[in-house]
Amino acid sequence: MSETPTAVSAPPPPAPGAEEYLALAFANSAVALPGGHFMDFLGTPEAANRWLTEHGLAPADAGVREMCAAQLRSLREHLRSLLAARVEGLPALPSALAAVNDALSKAPTAALLYWDEKNGPYRAAPCPTDQILGRALATLAANAADLLTGPDADRLTRCGSAPCNRYLLRHGRRHWCSTRCGDRARAARAYARRTRGQEDSSAQRDSSAQADSQEKD
Structure with missing residues (x-):
């Protein structure tokens, strides 16, 4: 099934748990929609910059370029692979683990020494512009x-x-990321029951007709 990019002006509500875990919001930043469409909130440098800003990971004027957006999308796919492995009880792909660990290593490990003219020396973590992406990936x-x-x-x-591809934290028996997805799942089940009932009725009529024909013979 082909996928067609869709405008990102109307994002769906956050999936349960996405407001608690930034990683879930990140993994869900590409959303599959009915009809083979999808929304990718990291699909362009501008969209990626906007997503990072909205989640407190970069200033609005960070100037994210395509190379940086591509790194974000790559980490997202590796993270989705790890989430899928955890949900399905499967071994994690070594490449996905390596990608996440590589991103973790981008976080500064030591606060640097600075000197204020009034207050003298102090230490603080560095955050130059060229490290914004590294900090975001590490976070x-x-x-x-x-x-x-x-x-x-x-x-x-x-x-x-289906076809929603978002992850969530389950509350009780709920397995849907939104009311819209829940309504769609219930409608699909109701349609399946009606179709199955119609098929059973048709099969029963055919069986009865065949039995009547045999009795006449």
């Missing part, structure tokens, strides 16, 4: 690691309403 990777290794990992699941 997202660290949050993903916290999710996958923490107690909430047992609640992690994928939306049960």
Whole structure:
């Protein structure tokens, strides 16, 4: 099935857990929609810059370029691979683990020494413009690691309403990321029941007709 990019002006509501874990919001930044369409909030440098800004990971004037947006999209796919492995109980792909660990290593490990004219020396973590992406990647990777290794990992699941591809933290028996997906899943089940009932009735009529024909013979 082909996928057609869709305008990103009307994002769906956050999936359950996405406001608690930035990594979930990041993984869900590409959304599959009915009809073979999808929304990618990292699809262009401008969109990626906007997403980072909205989530407190970069200033509005960061000037994200395509190379940076591509790195974000790559990390997102590796993270989705790890989420899928956790949900399905499968081994993680080594390449996905390596990508997340590489992103984690981009975080500064030591505060640098600065000197204020009035207050004298002090230490603070560096944040030059060329490290904005590295900090964003490290923050997202660290949050993903916290999710996958923490107690909430047992609640992690994928939306049960096809074709939606978003992940969420399950509350009770709910397996849908939004009311819209829940309504679509219920409608699909109702349609399947009606179709199955019609097929059963048709088969029963055919069987009765065949039995009547045999009795006449």
